[in-house]
Amino acid sequence: MPGLTIGDSVPNLQVQTNQGNFKLHDFIGDSWTIIFSHPGDFTPVCTTELGKMAAYVPEFDKREVKLLGLSCDDVKSHNEWIKDIEAYTPIIADPNREIIKQLNMVDPDEKDSSGKQLPSRALHIVGPDHQVKLSFLYPASTGRNMDEVVRALDSLQKAMKHKVATPANWKQGDPVVISPSVSSDQAKEMFPQGFQTVDLPSRKSTCVSPMSETSLVSIYLSMYK
Structure with a gap:
């Protein structure tokens, strides 16, 4: 409608x-x-x-x-x-x-x-x-x-604060995805705790996993750098 x-x-x-x-x-x-x-x-x-x-x-x-x-x-x-x-x-x-x-x-x-x-x-x-x-x-x-409703609210509030997105079945404490609008340099500044690179089976993109200020593991898609 x-x-x-x-x-x-x-x-x-x-x-x-x-x-x-x-x-x-x-x-x-x-x-x-x-x-x-x-x-x-x-x-x-x-x-x-x-x-x-x-x-x-x-x-x-x-x-x-x-x-x-x-x-x-x-x-x-x-x-x-x-x-x-x-x-x-x-x-x-x-x-x-x-x-x-x-x-x-x-x-x-x-x-x-x-x-x-x-x-x-x-x-x-x-x-x-x-x-x-x-x-x-x-x-x-x-x-x-x-x-x-509460899970979705947590996702929305976290997305607005940290420029991240949440994958399927996400809940508080699970990995999140950094917004494609965030560049590699910005990601390094936002998540200074370090990165872990993960190769995807398709080899079309690479995931970089920093720790956020809230101690959540985040995934960064390098294809959007």
């Missing part, structure tokens, strides 16, 4: 939440922010997701990340439903289904009993520059994996 995607700036919408009204850019400020939608209050899968969000608040706090939920229910419904999480996460009310369209969070198939569109289980990780850095999109029937 066309709409807000990676690299786009989040629109500076005026929103109503269970914790007051504000503009999105004011809420985000210069922080990392996770904006996530759920199909409806009082529904089983959504209840487990909001519970997991609450359980993971300490992890997001360690990473200085804000949380902002969204559903098409009104504020009164939010306040009745989320007693345990409302202290941690504002939840946007969108009874007119306008905000979910602008944030690209509409499920193409699911509708409520009156035939109105429902939000998908969409999640945008938004950077301090107010741009979408990563998006997850699940159908209403499938709950999110919160460990993967």
Whole structure:
């Protein structure tokens, strides 16, 4: 579905939440922010997701990340439903289904009993520059994996700080890849702990593995020197 995607700036919408009204850019400020939608209050899968969000608040706090939920229910419904999480996460009310369209969070198939569109289980990780850095999109029937959200967030924050990328199945402490935009001389300056050269079977490139300041082994592709 066309709409807000990676690299786009989040629109500076005026929103109503269970914790007051504000503009999105004011809420985000210069922080990392996770904006996530759920199909409806009082529904089983959504209840487990909001519970997991609450359980993971300490992890997001360690990473200085804000949380902002969204559903098409009104504020009164939010306040009745989320007693345990409302202290941690504002939840946007969108009874007119306008905000979910602008944030690209509409499920193409699911509708409520009156035939109105429902939000998908969409999640945008938004950077301090107010741009979408990563998006997850699940159908209403499938709950999110919160460990993967945290893993992806760690990857994004590390990429921004160290100019690296993370390979498949990466997790904290695993090798990372230095960005192709980093030259060999820059890599030596950024990773002064030394290099280990590794030949690839294709012989098309060579990997150079320095240690980063966070003691992570990194891989540099010399074909991009």
